[in-house]
Amino acid sequence: MPIGLDDSAKINEYAHPEVLVSTDWLQSHLGNPNLVIVESDEDVLLYATGHIPGAVKIDWHTDLNDPVLRDYLQGEKFAELLSSRGINRDTTVVIYGDNKNWWAAYALWVFKLFGHQDVRLLDGGRETWVLEGRELTTKLPAPRQASYPVIKRDDSKIRAYRDDVLAHLGGALVDVRSPQEYTGERTHMPNYPDEGALRGGHIPGAASVPWSKAANENGTFKSAAELAEIYLVNEELDPNADMIAYCRIGERSSHTWFVLTYLLGFKNVRNYDGSWTEWGSLVGVPIVKGADRGQYSAIA
């Protein structure tokens, strides 16, 4: 049974208030047997230093990625993973994490590749929970083994592969990396390791809207009105256009995918998880350097 929504004023103003909960809401639902809380962090040890009471851990790398292919896990493994965490197909799942919910948004996106209906983010993630002085525990939960069905992953709606991006050139793209990565001045985030891309720049026609514009200092999402101002008014993104978001490996663009799809109600946003580490190393694909979006013209 799905659990009631967070009907607080801020969350109600978003296009899809059913995918976000506040820390107050989560606090008051701790211990609900139909709720599983999932922590998904950048730092693989952070959960062990203390987590929200009852929360289970799902790691973006060791749990959600295939150990051999550069791809996500398949239906059998997803079913195994979720069952072990006490999640059934109809369980309400709330995901939170560090780094302003990057990896939480990424995990939510993977849940959606498998069509999990009721999965929500905790507004503000781990940071806000901690800043508000709420309880953390190192006590490990013992989730009851669930029986998640084997679902075939559906990559067709919210995931873009490089060939989809090539076919989409000339269409709407949003590049959510830092301005220096967009212009091609550097191939990775300031202060972050370089995962390797042989060329710098951006995909022709991509708007530059760094992901962090959508977040407040404490990691909570900006209000519906502020987001509309940023994405619709200033950047003039079209909520009805087919849109592809990308970053470097697909985690920051999951955050923007979430914002555009659920908070602003864009109709068709896909996340290109190959992102710059793939595009910037592909042979022969078009790249634009500098601050201008540039235009796509077919390569002769």
Added chain:
Amino acid sequence: MKKTAAAQEIVDEFKTIEERYRLELLLDFANLLPELPERYSEHPDLLERVEECQSPVYLFVEVNSGIVELFLTAPKEAPTTRAFASILHKALNKHTVVEVLDFDDDFPSELHLTELVSPLRMRGMRGMLARIKRQVSEKS
């Protein structure tokens, strides 16, 4: 390329521990990272930022009479980074300039952590090690 006895001990420890406890061992290291002495905690400008790490980690190297002393710090919200710093501290602190400069650059991959921690995360430790060596060679 060589390893210090302390580093070999760490490698052996990670190698022999059961896989399911390996992250706990890493967390133990995170908790053992020594605090900075006042002369650095009050002057963060003296420390060098390790850009290869995803979280802010800073280090400073002192060389006195051929002996290397290491000072490393990282926030508690970044326990993996703290653990890497702590491992390098244990492996290299109070060793000679020669021991540090000859130290095996491939040490991080011998810890059997890549699959548990991810190759991206391991890169941070290599960055720290490279910067320690560079500072040591500049100061000796």
